Amino acid sequence: MSKIHVTTTVNGDETEFLCDPRETLLDVLRDRLNLTGAKEGCGTGDCGACSVTIDGRLVCSCLVLGAEAEGKEIATVEGIAEGDTLHPLQRKFIEHAALQCGICTPGILVAAKSLLEKNPNPTETEVRYWLAGNLCRCTGYDKIIRAVMDAATEMREAS
Amino acid sequence: MALDDRKSDFTFVGTRPDRPDGLDKVTGRAKFGADAVAPGMLFGAIVRSPHAHARIVKIDTSKAEAMKGVKAVVTRADFATGLTGEFWNVQENVMAGDTALYDGHAVAAVAATSALDARDAAKLIEVEYEVLPHVTDVDKAMAADAPVIRDGTADGSVPEGMHPNVVRYHESGHGDVAAGFAEADLVIEDSFKTEATHQGYIEPHACLASLGADGKGELWCTTQGHWYAQKHCAALLGIETSQLRVTASEIGGGFGGKTTVFIEPVALALSRKANRPVKLVMSRSEVLRATGPTSSTSMDVKIGMKKDGTITAAEGVFRLQGGAFPGAPMEFTAMCAFAPYALENVRQVGYDVIANRPKQAAYRAPGSPMAAFAVESVIDLLCQELDLDPVEVRLKNASKKGTKASYGPRFDDIGLVECLEAARDHPHYSAPLEQGQGRGISCGFWFNHGGETSVSLALSEDGTVQVSVGTPDIGGSRASMALMASETLGIPYENIRVTIADTATLGYNDVSHGSRVTYASGLATIKAAQAAIAEMCKRAAAKWGIPEDAVKWEDGCAVPSGPNAGDFEPLAMADITADMGATGGPISGHFEATPEGAGVSFGVHIVDAQVDPETGKTSIPRYTVIQDAGKAVHPAYVEGQFQGGAAQGIGWALNEEYIYGEDGRLQNAVFLDYRIPVASDLPMIDTVIVEVPNPGHPYGVRGVGETGIVPPLAAIANAVSRAAGVRMHELPMSPPRILAALKADG
Amino acid sequence: MVEVNLWSGLRSLTGGKQVVEVEASTVGEVLSGLVKAYPQLKGPIDAGVSVAVDGRIIASGLTEPVSADSEVYLMQRLKGG
Numbered sequence: 006m007s008k009i010h011v012t013t014t015v016n017g018d019e020t021e022f023l024c025d026p027r028e029t030l031l032d033v034l035r036d037r038l039n040l041t042g043a044k045e046g047c048g049t050g051d052c053g054a055c056s057v058t059i060d061g062r063l064v065c066s067c068l069v070l071g072a073e074a075e076g077k078e079i080a081t082v083e084g085i086a087e088g089d090t091l092h093p094l095q096r097k098f099i100e101h102a103a104l105q106c107g108i109c110t111p112g113i114l115v116a117a118k119s120l121l122e123k124n125p126n127p128t129e130t131e132v133r134y135w136l137a138g139n140l141c142r143c144t145g146y147d148k149i150i151r152a153v154m155d156a157a158t159e160m161r162e163a164s
Numbered sequence: 165m166a167l168d169d170r171k172s173d174f175t176f177v178g179t180r181p182d183r184p185d186g187l188d189k190v191t192g193r194a195k196f197g198a199d200a201v202a203p204g205m206l207f208g209a210i211v212r213s214p215h216a217h218a219r220i221v222k223i224d225t226s227k228a229e230a231m232k233g234v235k236a237v238v239t240r241a242d243f244a245t246g247l248t249g250e251f252w253n254v255q256e257n258v259m260a261g262d263t264a265l266y267d268g269h270a271v272a273a274v275a276a277t278s279a280l281d282a283r284d285a286a287k288l289i290e291v292e293y294e295v296l297p298h299v300t301d302v303d304k305a306m307a308a309d310a311p312v313i314r315d316g317t318a319d320g321s322v323p324e325g326m327h328p329n330v331v332r333y334h335e336s337g338h339g340d341v342a343a344g345f346a347e348a349d350l351v352i353e354d355s356f357k358t359e360a361t362h363q364g365y366i367e368p369h370a371c372l373a374s375l376g377a378d379g380k381g382e383l384w385c386t387t388q389g390h391w392y393a394q395k396h397c398a399a400l401l402g403i404e405t406s407q408l409r410v411t412a413s414e415i416g417g418g419f420g421g422k423t424t425v426f427i428e429p430v431a432l433a434l435s436r437k438a439n440r441p442v443k444l445v446m447s448r449s450e451v452l453r454a455t456g457p458t459s460s461t462s463m464d465v466k467i468g469m470k471k472d473g474t475i476t477a478a479e480g481v482f483r484l485q486g487g488a489f490p491g492a493p494m495e496f497t498a499m500c501a502f503a504p505y506a507l508e509n510v511r512q513v514g515y516d517v518i519a520n521r522p523k524q525a526a527y528r529a530p531g532s533p534m535a536a537f538a539v540e541s542v543i544d545l546l547c548q549e550l551d552l553d554p555v556e557v558r559l560k561n562a563s564k565k566g567t568k569a570s571y572g573p574r575f576d577d578i579g580l581v582e583c584l585e586a587a588r589d590h591p592h593y594s595a596p597l598e599q600g601q602g603r604g605i606s607c608g609f610w611f612n613h614g615g616e617t618s619v620s621l622a623l624s625e626d627g628t629v630q631v632s633v634g635t636p637d638i639g640g641s642r643a644s645m646a647l648m649a650s651e652t653l654g655i656p657y658e659n660i661r662v663t664i665a666d667t668a669t670l671g672y673n674d675v676s677h678g679s680r681v682t683y684a685s686g687l688a689t690i691k692a693a694q695a696a697i698a699e700m701c702k703r704a705a706a707k708w709g710i711p712e713d714a715v716k717w718e719d720g721c722a723v724p725s726g727p728n729a730g731d732f733e734p735l736a737m738a739d740i741t742a743d744m745g746a747t748g749g750p751i752s753g754h755f756e757a758t759p760e761g762a763g764v765s766f767g768v769h770i771v772d773a774q775v776d777p778e779t780g781k782t783s784i785p786r787y788t789v790i791q792d793a794g795k796a797v798h799p800a801y802v803e804g805q806f807q808g809g810a811a812q813g814i815g816w817a818l819n820e821e822y823i824y825g826e827d828g829r830l831q832n833a834v835f836l837d838y839r840i841p842v843a844s845d846l847p848m849i850d851t852v853i854v855e856v857p858n859p860g861h862p863y864g865v866r867g868v869g870e871t872g873i874v875p876p877l878a879a880i881a882n883a884v885s886r887a888a889g890v891r892m893h894e895l896p897m898s899p900p901r902i903l904a905a906l907k908a909d910g
Numbered sequence: 911m912v913e914v915n916l917w918s919g920l921r922s923l924t925g926g927k928q929v930v931e932v933e934a935s936t937v938g939e940v941l942s943g944l945v946k947a948y949p950q951l952k953g954p955i956d957a958g959v960s961v962a963v964d965g966r967i968i969a970s971g972l973t974e975p976v977s978a979d980s981e982v983y984l985m986q987r988l989k990g991g
Contacts, residue, residue, distance in 0.1 A: 025280055032279075041199040042192020044416070046366040047448040051835035054366055082192035091190065099186035102800035105639035105808065107189030108196060108367040108416025130844075137844040140835065142364045142417050143639060144804055145811030146843040320953050321919055334986065335919035363991075420991025495986040511918075526991035572915055572983035573962035611988050614969055677991055760968045860966065870991055 013074040015040065016084025024071035031055045033071035034081060042082035042111045046140065053139030056112035057081045063119040065138075082111035085118060093156040093163075094118055103152035105143035113139045117153045125161055129154065171863055176650045180800045181657050183643040185414070197370030197386030197413045198445045205372070206235055206275040208434050208444035209282035210427065211289045212454060213264030213271055216298035216520040216828025217313065220264060220291060223272055228288040233277040236438035237289065243433060244402030251399045253489050257523045258400060258429050264293065265313065265488035266520050267829040268453030275434040275442045298520040298828040302357075302462045302485035305329045305519040313488055313518050329518050334495040336571060337479075337511035344477025344509030348468025352545050356538040358877070358895040359821035360460040360485075363527045364812070364840045367416020368451045373431035374441040379403040381432060383410045388422040388636055389675025394667045400429040401436070408432075411666040412636040419812070420526030423675045426455055449833040456525020457822055459484035459492040463538040465501075469546045473557040477509035478502050478570075482535060485517045486524035492516045493524075493531035496611070500874070501535035502570035503609040504580055504766060505561045510570045520828055526677060528809060529610040529870035533816065533877045537895060540606040540878030545891060554605050554882070555588045558768075562607075579792030579856030580607065580766035586852050587768045592788045601774045601785065604882025608769070608874025612762035612867040613678025614860075618671030619688035621649065621696055622752040625745075627738025629653065629696075631689055632665035634673030635681045639808075639869070640801035647797050648686045648863065652693035654720035655737055671756050679867025682797055683762050683858070688755040690862050696753030703747045704735045761860015762867060767791035769810065769875035773883035777906060780899030782818050782884055788850040794858035794866030802868050807849040809872020815841045816873075817880035821896050912976050914940055915983045923950040937961045938972030940982060958987030 008023040015038060022037045029048075034040045034057070043066055046052035050065040057066045058080045059073075085092045094117050097103070104110045113136060120127060120135040127135070132153050133146070141149060188194040225237040240259045247255050260271045272289050276282040297311035304310055305327070312328045321333040345351050367386055375381035381403065387393050390410040398405040415422060431444040446455070462483045468476040480501045486492025494514030502510050547554045562580045569575055587593055587605060597603055620632045631649055635641065642662040650657045674680065701715040704722035708715070714729035715722050721734035744751050772786040789806040796802040819839055823831040832838045857864025877895060884902070885891045890909040894901060911931040921928050925948075932943030940961060945952045960969045962983040968974045969988050976982055 025278075027280055035198075036279075039201075040192070041195070044196065044367065045198065045445075046368070046416075047835045049448065049834050049836060052366055052448075082190075086191055091187075095190040098190050099182045102180070102183070102640065102798075102804055104186075104189055105801070105804050106365070106367070106415060106417045107185070107194055108365075108414075110189050111192045114190060129848075133843040133846075137842040140366055140840060140842060142366050142419070142812070142840060143808045145807035145841075145849050146846055147807045147849050148800070148804060150843065150848070319957070320923070320950070323922075333919055334917065336917035423991070496988075499985070526989065528991040530989075530991050571985060572917070573967070573981060573985075574965045576965045611967060613988055616970070678989055758969070758971050760971050760974060761966060764967075 009072045011072055011075045013076065014078045016080055026072060028071045029067050030069040030071050030074055031066040034066060040081055040083055044108055044111060053116060054109050054112040056115040056139065058115065058119055063116055082115055085114055092118065093159050094153065097152040097156040101148045101152035101155065103144065103148040109139060109141045113141065113149060121157055121160060125157060127157060170857060174651060176647050176657055177795065177797050177863055178799065180798060181643065183640050184646060184662060185642060194414045196367055196416050200372040200384045200413065202372055202374060202441035205441045205443055206277060206438055207279040207282045208273055208275045208431055208442045209286040210270050210430060211272040211286050211291065213260065213267065213269040215264055215293055215295050216267050216300065217296040218264045218293035219296060220260060220262060220271060221294050222292040224290040225272065228274055228285040231285045231288060233281040234274060234285045235440060236275045236434045237272065238430065238433045238437055239272045242437060243400055243429065247399060251396065254396055254425065255400045257489060258426060266522050268450065268522060270430065270454065273430045273434055275438050300519050300521055300824040300828055302460050302483050302517050302519065305485060305517050306483065313520060317490055317518060330515050331490040331518055332516035334498050334514035336498060338568065339509030341477045341479050341509045341511045345468040347476040349471045350546060350549055351466065351468040352542050353464065353466035354542055354545065354893065356463045356541060356893050358461045358534045358537060360457045360521065361816045361820040362452055362457040362838065363419035363421035365417030365419060365421055368446040368448060369427050369455060370445040371428045371431050372441060372443045373428065373435045375401065375432045375436040376439065377436065379407050381408045383408060383428060383432065384413055385410065385428050386413045386415045386422060388415065388418040388638065388677055390636065390667055391634065391672050392423065392675050393425050393428055396425050397429045397432055401432050409666055409668040412664055415636050415638055418638050419528050420530060420677060421456055423526050423677050424456065448835060452833040452838055453830050454522055456523055458527045459486045459524045461534045463534065465538040465542045467542045467546060469550060471550055473552045473560045475505055475507060475561045478507055479511045480539065481513045483515040483517055484531065485519045485521065487521040488518050489523040490516055490518065491524065496531035497535045499571035500532035500609050501539050504563055504607040506563050506567040507570055512570065528812065528873040532608065532610050532874045533813065536606055536608050536874050537877040537881055541881050544604065544882040555584055555593065558607055559584045577856055577859055578764060578766060579854050582854045582856055583766055583768040583790045583792055586790045586854055587770055590770065590788055590852065592770050592786060592850065597772060600887060601772050602883045602885065602887030603770065603772050604879040604886065605768060605770050606875035606878035606882065608767045608871050610679065610765050610871040610874055612683065612765050613680045614684050614759040614762045615674030615678060615680045616672050616758050617684040617688045618673055618756045619685060619692045620670055620752060620754045621689065621692035623696060623741045625741050627736065627741045628659045631660060631662045632670050633662060633685045633689065634665055634670045635676040635685045636664055638676055639805060640798060641681045641685065643801065644682045644686060644797040645689045648689050649693050652690050653697065653737065679765065679869040680762060683861055683865050683867045684759045686797065686865055687759050687861055691755040692753035694753065696751055699751050700737065700740045703740050703744065706747065708732045761858065763794060763858030763860050765792060765866050765871040767871045767875055769879040771879045771883045773880060773887050775884055775887040775902060780902035782897060782902065784814060784847055787847055788852065789872060790852040790854060791868060791871055792854040792856050792866065793868045794861065795855055795864035796853045797865060799853060802853055803851045805868045806851045806872045810849050810876050811841050811846055813873045813876020814846065814880060817877045817895055817897060819896050819898055912940060912978055912980060912982055914944060917984065920951065920954060924948045934976055936972060937963065937968055937974045937976060940976055960985045960988050
């Protein structure tokens with residue numbers, strides 16, 4: 006099957022790749038661009054481990070075709086920190102022990118960042134519902150919710 | 165330091181530093197099972213049986229082999245022959261022989277130059293089946309008319325006259341239960357069932373295998389135990405164990421489900437045939453259909469109680485279905501069932517039953533949560549009937565040091581009474597309930613485990629330390645090891661780097677299971693550090709020209725000690741390591757042994773449930789976990805284990821189940837239908853860490869990983885039953901089951 | 911002699927006895943002594959057992975000591991998740 010040529014922007018860098026029409030954006034990120042931060046937990050859009058944003062919109066990259074990235078701006082977990090400075094969410098996740106195995110962490114960070122950009126002052130319930138599409142099997146979510154709330158507080162105070 | 169000089173004042177242990185792998189895990193750079201690549205790598209795919217039970221008549225691989233890009237196809241013929249015992253069972257499960265034993269059972273595999281091509285090629289492999297009668301329910305599998313799944317599997321323990329699907333039997337206890345029941349003021353006997361659940365780790369099984377015709381290989385995989393993987397893969401492939409080097413990736417959850425092998429031997433077989441590296445990654449649906457869920461159970465429990473709450477006798481029969489292979493953990497179900505209680509008369513019986521389902525694997529305290537559900541439900545019924553307080557009744561009967569355990573021996577130092585007292589005194593227990601809410605409590609017990617353990621601790625010239633351990637880090641154990649090493653050596657936590665070594669660079673290690681890692685690898689790390697300290701003291705003694713025993717180790721320094729030691733400035737670690745090459749050579753400490761003092765574990769959970777009588781939906785407004793950790797090394801990760809165990813238990817109690825159709829096929833093999841708890845389902849989970857030191861660990865540590873999943877099933881069932889006003893006998897307590905129970909109750 | 915308490919499911923292999931005596935000073939000698947006295951116990955012992963000595967559950971160490979006044983229980987081999 007002939008491949009499709011795609012030009013896109015990933016974490017601010019212009020990127021080109023060739024992909025099979027059946028390949029998902031997640032496949033492309035992981036297997037063609039070597040950005041393995043996004044994880045495949047289900048391949049059916051149920052677990053959120055592959056969360057990325059496309060033009061600022063939070064999506065499961067396993068439900069998007071690679072070819073759909075044409076002309077878009079993709080943001081992944083690899084682009085959250087600025088140089089050697091971690092994003093407040095990243096710092097708070099480490100401080101609060103909000104990860105155990107860490108497989109869901111990239112997706113949850115991308116989703117939480119997207120939430121705080123829309124709603125800098127979410128309630129606990131709002132955080133829980135926003136993250137309801139991101140499965141974590143280790144933590145029971147308690148420390149994740151606390152880390153997101155704490156990062157939101159810090160970011161509001163800094164702005 | 166001897167084991168009996170237990171340390172109780174700590175500088176580093178008990179603090180909450182950042183975990184050493186935190187940065188890698190929040191930036192996406194941590195490498196999990198599916199994140200590895202190799203030059204010339206192929207991609208594998210597995211062909212699986214669509215039938216619950218079928219004889220494999222013929223496998224035609226010719227069309228797949230002819231496809232462009234396909235480099236290897238394997239079937240059972242490509243694996244070793246003549247295996248026996250557990251090796252044979254694992255091989256049968258990894259790749260079917262004559263018969264497919266469950267929906268999803270692997271029958272062939274293919275490797276191709278792309279994942280998409282491998283998937284297409286798998287569809288070209290033609291398998292001819294002769295479908296056989298099947299059974300998936302535990303009670304039906306024991307019935308006289310059940311199809312015989314694997315005749316001759318039963319061992320000598322099974323009483324005569326049982327169906328051949330009953331493959332193992334356990335019976336234990338003491339006293340005279342009939343006499344005990346006769347002394348009771350009230351005897352309640354009831355029956356319970358639980359469905360199989362899955363560990364639900366978010367990372368599917370994944371590996372990258374490379375094996376040559378010379379029998380030398382490399383395997384990268386997500387596993388709880390890479391030495392186990394090494395041993396089993398080598399046996400299944402017919403190669404020498406030491407010729408296969410296995411490296412454990414970062415592991416994206418396991419909970420017991422990654423204590424065995426599934427795809428790893430298949431990837432190695434494909435690699436050997438293609439003479440190229442092969443990557444094999446399971447889909448979620450493969451994980452659910454063809455890895456190891458828990459057993460399903462059917463249980464009868466009978467307990468007698470006096471009016472004052474004293475239990476006079478207890479008896480339980482526990483039937484566990486563990487898939488088409490022996491090994492359902494029914495003996496643990498039986499032995500854990502009544503362990504929280506001091507009983508003069510107790511008897512427990514277990515049956516291991518095979519059925520056409522995947523081979524069960526361990527899941528956090530394997531077998532114990534189901535027992536607690538049945539036993540603690542009956543205790544709750546007795547409390548309701550006799551109008552007794554559930555915590556007081558449990559306190560009255562609680563096991564303590566010296567109690568003869570229901571499974572035989574006497575308990576050493578244990579923390580159940582302390583946990584129950586903490587529950588009684590916790591504000592949650594006395595908080596008022598709202599309309600439609602019920603409160604449940606439950607005790608939980610798990611044995612914990614030691615296991616073969618090797619640790620190597622090497623000093624660098626600058627006085628920093630590298631610790632190599634062999635137990636994959638599932639939940640922050642590298643932080644705990646570094647804390648224990650820094651405590652022992654008296655140097656900062658940041659000066660220690662802990663690595664999970666591969667099978668070629670460290671001695672044998674048992675799997676990360678049995679809540680053993682912080683206990684056993686921790687003990688080994690402490691002992692290895694003590695060995696390095698002894699050598700450093702020796703070097704200092706030589707430098708000072710005084711006897712070795714006139715040097716002691718204090719706050720990271722060698723110092724002269726005793727009347728004849730003389731007066732010398734302390735030598736810091738870095739002073740000793742700086743010239744260690746010239747003073748006797750590199751300094752390392754190591755430990756290789758099987759620690760046998762794991763120390764059993766108890767916990768108590770309190771939960772409030774709100775049941776909507778219109779929809780049957782249950783919500784959990786409040787949850788508190790109380791558990792004995794012995795000594796919490798990194799309290800944040802201890803809390804995390806408590807919370808995670810509770811959350812998994814909530815899923816098991818309310819929602820999660822394997823649903824098999826009449827055709828014997830799994831109906832809900834995706835996360836949308838096998839729905840684990842999401843953030844909006846749960847409340848914050850309060851934790852209380854009780855610390856009754858374990859006499860078998862120098863710092864008093866006892867494992868905390870598993871016990872947290874034992875009480876939730878029962879605690880939630882008790883809360884739901886009280887909220888709904890009707891006793892629930894079957895898990896999960898999904899909305900349809902609750903509505904049915906309400907309707908039956910009128 | 912060391913008194914060894916078996917789980918009751920093993921009684922059918924020991925002529926109904928749940929407590930048996932063996933000459934032993936280590937866990938390994940307890941197990942070999944059991945098999946010598948009751949050859950039918952070889953199956954369950956080979957399948958994997960733990961031995962509790964004075965309440966301490968020994969999963970695999972054959973060299974762990976036992977004495978005549980030790981409380982010794984044979985248990986099925988422990989593992990975990």
